[in-house]
Amino acid sequence: MLRSSISKTLANASPRASCVAARPLLARAYHEKVISHYEQPRNVGSLPKNDVDVGTGLVGAPACGDVMKLQIRVDENGIISDVKFKTFGCGSAIASSSYMTERVKGLSLEEAEKIKNTEIAKELCLPPVKLHCSMLAEDAIRSAIRDYRTKRTKVGNPKKSGFIDVSQSAATGETVATAHPPSSA
Amino acid sequence: DLPIPQYHQYADATMDKMLESLETLLDEVADSDYEVEYGSGVLTLKLGNKGTYVINKQPPNKQIWLSSPFSGPKRYDYVPEQDGWVYSRDGRSLNDLLNQELSDVLGRKVDLGLADVSTQLS
Numbered sequence: 199m200l201r202s203s204i205s206k207t208l209a210n211a212s213p214r215a216s217c218v219a220a221r222p223l224l225a226r227a228y229h230e231k232v233i234s235h236y237e238q239p240r241n242v243g244s245l246p247k248n249d250v251d252v253g254t255g256l257v258g259a260p261a262c263g264d265v266m267k268l269q270i271r272v273d274e275n276g277i278i279s280d281v282k283f284k285t286f287g288c289g290s291a292i293a294s295s296s297y298m299t300e301r302v303k304g305l306s307l308e309e310a311e312k313i314k315n316t317e318i319a320k321e322l323c324l325p326p327v328k329l330h331c332s333m334l335a336e337d338a339i340r341s342a343i344r345d346y347r348t349k350r351t352k353v354g355n356p357k358k359s360g361f362i363d364v365s366q367s368a369a370t371g372e373t374v375a376t377a378h379p380p381s382s383a
Numbered sequence: 384d385l386p387i388p389q390y391h392q393y394a395d396a397t398m399d400k401m402l403e404s405l406e407t408l409l410d411e412v413a414d415s416d417y418e419v420e421y422g423s424g425v426l427t428l429k430l431g432n433k434g435t436y437v438i439n440k441q442p443p444n445k446q447i448w449l450s451s452p453f454s455g456p457k458r459y460d461y462v463p464e465q466d467g468w469v470y471s472r473d474g475r476s477l478n479d480l481l482n483q484e485l486s487d488v489l490g491r492k493v494d495l496g497l498a499d500v501s502t503q504l505s
Contacts, residue, residue, distance in 0.1 A: 259444065261443030261444075262443050319455070326434075326435045326436065326437045327439075327450060329455055329456040330456045332456070333455070333456045
């Protein structure tokens with residue numbers, strides 16, 4: 199299992215009862231929730247980057263030892279219908295991003311961008327040195343949401359069904375209106 | 384943009400000063416549950432059941448990273464205009480944050496003296 203080279207990881211620095219291991223403390227022990235995400239990560243994979251309804255967040259840096267790619271597919275109601283991730287990094291980074299993908303599925307963009315790193319850290323019982331991993335996961339979902347919104351502003355479509363496209367010639371002053379009736383259900 | 388040798392010089396000065404100030408502080412507080420250690424660029428400040436700080440140099444980003452048991456993780460860049468380490472998202476300095484949090488948790492006025500980094504280079 200990948201170990202962080204940063205420092206000795208305290209197994210259970212937090213006094214919260216749910217985070218205390220039943221077995222004797224080891225010098226470097228990952229909480230069983232982190233191990234679960236590491237061994238069975240949820241939602242690993244990729245979505246097509248160029249799809250108009252897909253937002254891609256890419257955060258971190260290889261030199262730091264952590265890179266997270268998190269992608270969301272958003273439906274016409276602004277709900278995250280699908281989410282995939284790929285993470286290069288320690289067990290805590292993988293677990294943080296895996297947990298984030300589980301957490302945001304089915305949420306609106308507004309709800310997803312409110313998820314705080316503290317929630318992830320608490321859920322996974324991350325030790326002090328690994329709180330940065332949860333922050334990175336928070337950054338990743340926000341980056342994906344920002345990317346999706348940027349793509350949407352570039353894709354304005356006046357010829358969308360249900361709209362009337364109105365244009366006026368600057369030379370003649372003639373106005374032309376073209377209706378695009380909604381397609382029948 | 385800070386050149387790497389300068390980053391190390393400034394970061395080392397800050398970490399050394401931090402260690403020295405914390406050792407003095409813990410001697411004064413004299414609580415056996417409290418301890419501070421520093422090695423390989425990583426400083427660990429244990430405050431018993433109140434929590435543990437981990438503060439480390441992060442050379443690839445030219446930053447100092449902080450993990451606080453009270454306010455969570457933050458990343459600090461050296462800002463020449465302030466001659467100190469500042470968290471860009473809230474504009475607050477490492478010096479301010481640590482002084483305020485440690486003053487609160489220890490119930491006494493704490494000043495680690497981490498401002499004016501360039502005056503502390505060895």
